[in-house]
Amino acid sequence: MKHVKEIRYETGVIHGRFQILHNDHVKFLLAGKKLCNHLIVGITNPDPTLTKVHDSNPHRSTLIANPLTYYERYVMVRETLLEKGLELSEFSIVPFPINVPELLKYYVPLDVAFFLSIYDDWGRQKKKYLESLGLRVHVLWEVPLEEKGLSGSDIRDSMLKGESWENLLPTTVVKLMKKWNIINRINQLSENI
Secondary structure: OEEOOOOOEEEEEEEEOOOOOOHHHHHHHHHHHHOEEEEEEEEOOOOHHHOOOOOOOHHHHOOOOOOOOHHHHHHHHHHHHHHOOOOHHHEEEEEOOOOOHHHHHHOOOOOOEEEEEEOOHHHHHHHHHHHHOOOEEEEEEEOOHHHOOOOHHHHHHHHHHOOOOHHHOOHHHHHHHHHOOHHHHHHHHHHOO
């Protein structure tokens, strides 16, 4: 794993779809928080109008890959960061339309550090998007896809197959998935494929 030297920032922006927020997402979020006083968590694909297909990973824009609403992901991220000991004053959560990078200026300050992890061509494309806007990009780590670890697809597939998934998610997210009956929603979406 290639690590970049740690630098402290006042504010940092980190982003992801978080469809479904799992333990490796939490490591990613906390790695970003460790580098800044205030972390802005951007939720990508906030709604269908800001979700675009990209050749590097067309699956990311499908309905089955995006079963949770922006609000549900907002609640998952907020409750998980609070569960991990952060104070509300230490983070913000906003929509982050990475597929339409020219809109980012409406959601986040541009004079801060933008944290990324890179596993594949999509990660490299996001880095290009951010750098094309003249933004300061800080790569937390870059590893080959086969070394990535968990993915939201893994979690959703486990739910569909009736396999164990609870140990892969923060406790608060497990409770929310059950409360919102997400397995039923994913099953319904899978029937429409």
